[in-house]
Amino acid sequence: MRLKVLSCGLVGHACMAAWPLAVLAQQPAPTDSAPTVSELTANEIIVTARRRDETLQTTPVAVTALQPSMLEAKATMNIGDLQGAAPNVLITQQPTGASTANIAIRGIAFADVEKSFDPAVGVNVDGVYIGTSTGQFLDFFDIESIEILRGPQGTLFGRNTIAGVINIRRTRPTGEWGAKLEASYGSYDTIGLRGVLNIPLVEDVLAVKLFEFHQQTDGYMRDAFTRERLGRNNSENFGATFLLTPTDNFEAILTLEEQDQRFDSYFGSLMQTGDVFCSFVPAEACNRNKTDDIYEVFRAIDSRGKYRAKAATLEMSLDTDPLRFDSVSSYRESKERQIFDLGEPGLYIADRDQKYHQFSQEFRASGQLTDTFDFVSGLYYFVSKYRLYQETTVFGAFAGAQDTRGKSESYAAFLDMNWEFAPQLRLSGGGRFTHDKKAYRNPFLYSGAAKESWSKFTPKVTLDYRPNDDMMVYGTWSRGYRSGGFNGRGLTVYSASTPYDPETVDSYELGLKSTFLDRAVSLNIAGFYTDYKDIQQSSTITLAGGQGNETIVTNAAGAKIKGIEADLTVQPIDDLTFRASVGYTDASFRGFLVEQPVTLADASIITRVFDFSKVNPIFAPKWTLSLNGEYVVRLEGETTLTFTAGYRYLSPYDQQIAPDPSLYPGLLADPNGTSVVPVPRNDPRVRSDPQNLLDLSVSLAFPVGNGKSRGRLTGFVRNVLDDRGPSFAFTVATFPPLWAYATPREPRVFGVQLGFEY
Template sequence: MGADQTRRPVILALGAALAWQTPAFAQEQAPAAEQAATTDSGIQDIIVTARRRNESIQTTPIAVTAIQPSQLEAAAALNIGDLQGAAPNVLITVQATGAATANISIRGIAFADVEKSFDPAVGINVDGVYIGTSTGQFLDFFDIDSIEILRGPQGTLFGRNTISGVINVRRTRPTGELGGKFEASFAKYDQFAARAVVNVPIIKDVLAAKFFEFHTDGSGYYKEVGTGKLRGGSNNENFGASFLLTPSDNFDALLTLEKQIQDFDPVQGPLSQSGDVFCPFLPVCGGNNTTDIYNVFPAPGGYGSYKAPAATLEMNFDAGAVKLTSVTSYRESKEDQLQDFATNGLYNARRRQKYHQFSQELRGAGKIGDSFDYVAGLYYFDSKYRLVQDTLVFGQASTQDTTGKSESYAAFADFNWEIFDRVRLSGGGRWTHDKKENINPLLAPGGVSASESWSKFTPKIGLDYRPTDELMVYASWSRGYRSGGFNGRGQTIGSATTPYDPETVDAYEVGLKSEFWDRRVSLNVAAFYTDYKDIQQSSTVPLTVPPFNETIVTNAAGAKIKGIEADLTVKPADGLILRSSLGYTDSKFEDFIIGQLAGGVLRNFDFSDVDLIYAPKITFAVSGEYTLPVTMGDVDGDIKLNASYRYLSRYDQQIAADANTPLTGPDPIVVERNDPRLRSDEQNLLDASVSFIWDMNASGAKARATVFARNLLDDRGTQTAFTVSAFPILWSFAAAREPRTYGVQLGFEF
């Protein structure tokens, strides 16, 4: 850890100590998701912005789960990965081949890859800004105002590449009053976190500022074979400032400047089995995919670094009849990563990438009469990346140099129309035009390049009925769209210049939202059916020259996905909140036939019977929070007890044929299952925490001490798994999920 990195936590600790002795000036603004009215004994009404409007979650006619900041605090959550299993039919795993990279799946639709030439299937929006790559999506969860997980395609309001859903994150805004929030935590595997947010008034009621700094580091939970040294550690910094200008009652402007820095040790657990080409050359081969993957090969010299500055400007103007919003954002990143992929030095790759994106959204919202409201706008997105990769395989070197460009613009509109008393018709549409270009200077003299454009209209229509104030039923149809593109890792002229087409979904959903028992119980249920077309499928195929494999994407198949979801919240007594969610998904490919080399011969393989990736049949979660007021002398406070259990049924992590698939017989060769090492076992994740929260003084300052444990059952296994090439398989590797971890967290706010 560098000198600057060691100073920051010390400075934060000193700041917290000084603030502890300072009289409190202001309480930090309550989170938006908790600012709604509530009854004395009922469940708090949660306000969401899932449809670019402020509305109760109980009157929003889509399947959405709201994660409140207090839930993250109780679970000692550090990043987006801690939401794994917290919402029905949602998976969030780490992609260890890239920096701060998340693999996210909603309702059985996912795309697990780190490359910037591929678009995610789930949209991550932070403060109204779409993050265009999977790198940078592993977000810190300290300065959070609200988190909403929207399930199903959200193309009308959130755009392309949201065919399975959106995770909508809003951070706190400057309060305009002097206040702060500090936190430090210590946990197993040398995990340390120090995080702070300070609000400062600059010009009273006109200009306010918020400064933030988040630091986390740890040694990792893998063990190096032979030495026992902990591997897979990281050092993360996220810091910046927000400035809120409010010169009048009808205008505000919020400017956020920030930077994310990550230095990490990129390791992968070994999954190679007998029969893999690399197996005879590895010190260990044939281990299981539960506990053995935590033992990694030495392969010294690996490193990873990621730097990503960003700027966002949001402006809002209330013109009376219409409210106008502008969101302008620029993000860039620079990565340098040298990694051995569990081969003990047989396959090394150094990847250097630069990326930037610019986006601009203009939208207006208003009402026409008492029964019609709308949101409409324009959107523009532009990005460019360059990847330079040097690969060394059995001593043979190769270099790849790829530049990709993407441009997209769209127009959209969304409306609610109360056509009868308590009956609303809602809908809208979005027209999107995409253009992408791929440039590779090394595949031929003078280089090669290709470009392609696509346009798509994605409509939505829905109807909801509220027979009482406590009950709503709704039905909807929507279309989602993920842009086509080029294979950024194509190693031949054909694969680098042949585009793959967009994929689409038609999603049908019916749902019920209800409250009863004097608003002590909330039950929301949704059933869905998804027709998934032209699926963009990633395949790794062998080459006869270094690097001896390439990853390409083709439009390989269609799929039918159906399921049901339920969110339940119960407040049986004051101080006690129980939450539960259940998701069931049934998915099946259809007409999934692709060509692959097998023994040097091109054969057709029928994958129609294999499972979709990251699509567990069952996700289940239950949690409880009990708050007990206590008085210790002159100190008033609360003891909070929290426990949660999450269950995930098994799921596959890559489309790759079982190595034992018979290659005899005519085409197509029927593949009965994916390689079994790519299947995650059932997960039983148990977490618990105990917190003591007490008042520091009469002005509202509070302190908190929390003891927590995650994965108490020490349930071990893979987060992601991968086999390289097929017939023959070269080798395999995996990323392991976090084992049992426990620690303590101290917090203070004023």
């Protein structure tokens, strides 16, 4: 039996059980000949990691398939809660943008909110690529499947997927009357109200799913003086999905949705003696620790933001057997404005107003032409435009405005094939040709527009061997590509009009997928080596006159990344499941040279070349570990009690390329020298602490009324150990440093949820 990864939302019987039971809950009642729970192990999960339905254990890709019940049982709310759920995967929220995620996989990341920059990890929702980091921090209610693909996925998912892909699918309209409702309350006056209503409009022809998600919180930061709670967030996500099935071989799915968010964005101070701004802030705002202190804010103004995004997605498929044709069309637009007190308190205030829209169209043809050969091919088009207008105030005085406008276009054609050329031996491969064009304008700096284009072919070759039904070994070589572009925050004519080039990776991977002990145990292992070239590295530097700073991207480095990762699932008895994953990454730069201006003690300006080859790459923890357990107690009738526990460990990692200020005297000992200055490490302030995150929950699921409806009551605790520290840390400028700030991660949180499904 092959089963899709199924969703139960945050309500219903499936959410209360271990994940194999969540799958069973969607199936007819078992008969004497039906498979037992222990037979329905991970190798029966269907994934779409290669744009075709395949079992997890026969897909030659390092992919983690996360059943929604695994996350919902611990009250997972958004994509950030995936952090630690898969090996070598890191997800944090970028505080200077609305619903913005910083995502790293296998030591490859790009952390910036600007829409002129492309993310390194592709986030796909219902087959649609989200073109910026803004909007990637998604709500996790009403999800059908989540797949985390590790390693470059350029052949099928396109450019800007050099680190991997997070592939998310939401549930389809059922065509039957039904509803899922949930209310929750937790620490910091966090309230959630969520609902999905399924309605059959025309029996077997037209159905609709209506959804509404509301989330609000008072936040877990405080004003250092008034003790007022800070960090408020109010988010609404609503829409409708229509399913049209006029014939047996054609269907169309149209989703219309909108997200409205109003939020505060406050930062804890990481300023220290030696930072320029430290001389102008209250004494207690400097030299603070990175644990409890960063939960306090020295506020001068209300830092606030608003974000509105609308989207329409149309998916159509026609099955002509043996060929299938798919079309995915999508339009997304967003408007946002944020006013940030970045310098604390009131020394550097940015008022940012942005507009963005994207359109994408993909056509695919696929088919099983023979018993041993299948393929997926397609054409893809993507276009986006954005405008950013920003005004900046420094020390209470107007310090200038920025008006940047950008356009990006991408065309691609791709082909991916499987050929079983001998018993148990399969050769897979293909490639994608991509052509990118970008244009950039900054009328405050220069007239006209800067333009550039790039083209790249990204191939992939995989050989896998299946000696029996319970084992597969594979080897893969693939190439990934991330488009070049322009610096959206360049403040000089040169930096704003000079493009940076694409970056590429060549990835080599060996993997093993196996099940044993009557499929009660599954173990997947992958080892990888990545040659990372022309890395697009973001740096915040002091301007060449010493007046202000700018954030620019340069192709400054290459890197070698190697590592290993493993996923283990053990089900010793029907109602008990253990899961574990571990990842190890060893990443190091090579040839990372940066030329930048330096302000000396006598206020003179010189230019030096710095060698950052010895510093740590950003968002690349050496170790990630997760341990999870679920146990189901069956009570009277169909009532169940489910206990879950999950532990995640993340070793320290750097969040920015920024020289350690304590080394400045040594680095600049020879101000007139011309030799390259070595930088041995990053600023300790941008280094995270080790994270030990423990989550617990208990859920009672019970029938309601005639038994066709289900109720659920869940109590949960996230971050039981109250492990505190920075979720995001940043220093502004170097030589000299101006200031530094951080946002804290979620502290210990208690909550309760009440759900109902019929």
